Amino acid sequence: MDHLSRSLLNTFSTQPLNRCSLERKDSSWLTSQLSNSQSEYLVLDGHSVVCINSDPVILSHKQLHSMKAIYNPILLGLKKTDNTPVFVMNIAEPEEALESFYSEKNIESLSLRAITLEIDPELAAMYSYATMLNHWHLSxxxxxxxxxxxxxxxxxxxxxxxxxxxxxxxxxxINSAVIMRVTKGNKILLARQETWPEKMYSVLAGFVEVGETLEHAVEREVMEEVNVPVKNINYHSSQPWPFPNSLMLGYTAEATSDELDFEQDDIEHALWLDADELKVELTAGRISAPGELSISYRLIDDWFEAETGISLQTFKCSYSPL
Ligand SMILES: [Zn+2]
Known part of the structure; x- marks a missing residue:
């Protein structure tokens, strides 16, 4: 499988929009997108997605122009399928602004984390892009x-x-972060931070620092967090991570020592497990793996499936906090 195919398996990766980076430099082209009667408007409330009965609100061109307040929609791009222009707009008090359209319904602002696995993957990718861009405009x-x-x-x-x-x-x-699956022989390194949900273990991760390569960031983070040297660092896949504005760069690496020292950083506990041991811990509920939203799940699942022939989906996984 090539890297593009592998990344496309990660949540938020199947983007249905063309960003139209060249076309958008032309102001008359932009005006024609804004006046397109088919245009659609995703509605955010800060970092939350405005929903009606848990479904994301997408306003029509007609609805936007019947609203009392003036908004400045940001162009996300055109749908690859039919060139429909899609915008995002931020509404600070959505209940009031949208009550004329949805008076009888339940308007609420929900986190993207909470709705991602409930909505279509392409819609989730569109909201990921929209929330990152909206976050940048607000900040x-x-x-x-x-x-x-x-x-x-x-x-x-x-x-x-x-x-x-x-x-x-x-x-x-965007903030670049490396996230790495470290193995030694048939064992995987899993760790947890004190602030994570109870029993949840995942792979190591950390932000890339100024002036270093991605591979050096992998090497440095593993050393800082568990004091283990690594070799054979290889790229796995990437994932946009809109919480609030990161790009996760997934790697695999092999440890040259299995002696863990996690006293020096924010790791509460770390351990080595082979696939059978992980299966036992998951089955007993003593460990939970990250949720399917995150690339950390993919990194662990790819290894687990190769070792055992079964997917982590077999076990009830917890929520990824990263
Ligand atoms: Zn200036």
Whole structure:
């Protein structure tokens, strides 16, 4: 399986939209997308998805233009299937703003984590992209070079400083994190942090630091967290991680020692388990694996399935906190 196929198995990876990076530089093209009567508008309330009876609200062009308040929708892109323009808009008080459309229904703001596995995977990928972009707009209000205000450009994929003598362009940023499955022989390294749900164990992960390669980040994080040197570091797959704005880069690595020392960082406990031992721990409920939302689940499941021929899905998995 190539890396693209492997990444496409990760949640939030099957993006149904074309971002139209080149077209969106043309303001008349942008205007025609905004005036397209077929256009659709995802509604977010900060980092939460606005839902009606647990289904995400997607407003029509007609609904948007019948609303009292003026909103500035951000263009996500065009649907690959039929070129429908899809926007995201942030509404701070959705109950009030949407009551004329959904007066009898239950308007609520739900976390993307809570609804992801309940909705279509392509819709989840669209909301992942939308929440990351919305987060950037809500948290980037001033020019980082001179402190002046910013104006939205290219439909919202960039913002530019309003001070013409500065003109600095702000781009959405993502935080890169490596997440690695470390094995030694037929055993996998699993660890937990104190703040995680009880009994939950996962693979190690950490943010990439300035000036290092992804492979060095893998090496450094494993050393910092459990004091184990690794070799044969290989890329597995990647996953957009909208909590709030990360890119997870999955790796595999082999430990050259099995002596664990997890006193020095935020790891509460770490251990080596072979697949049969993990099966026993999962069955007894002494350990729970991460939820299917996260690439950590994929990294463990790929190994577990290769070792045992059965999937982790057989066991009830807990929620991934990472
Ligand atoms: Zn500036």
């Amino acid at each position: 980037t209000r001033f020019c980082t070079r001179c402190g002046s205000g910013l104006v939205i450009k290219e439909g919202g994929s960039i913002q530019q400083c309003v001070d013409e003598s500065c003109g600095h362009i702000e781009y959405p940023r």
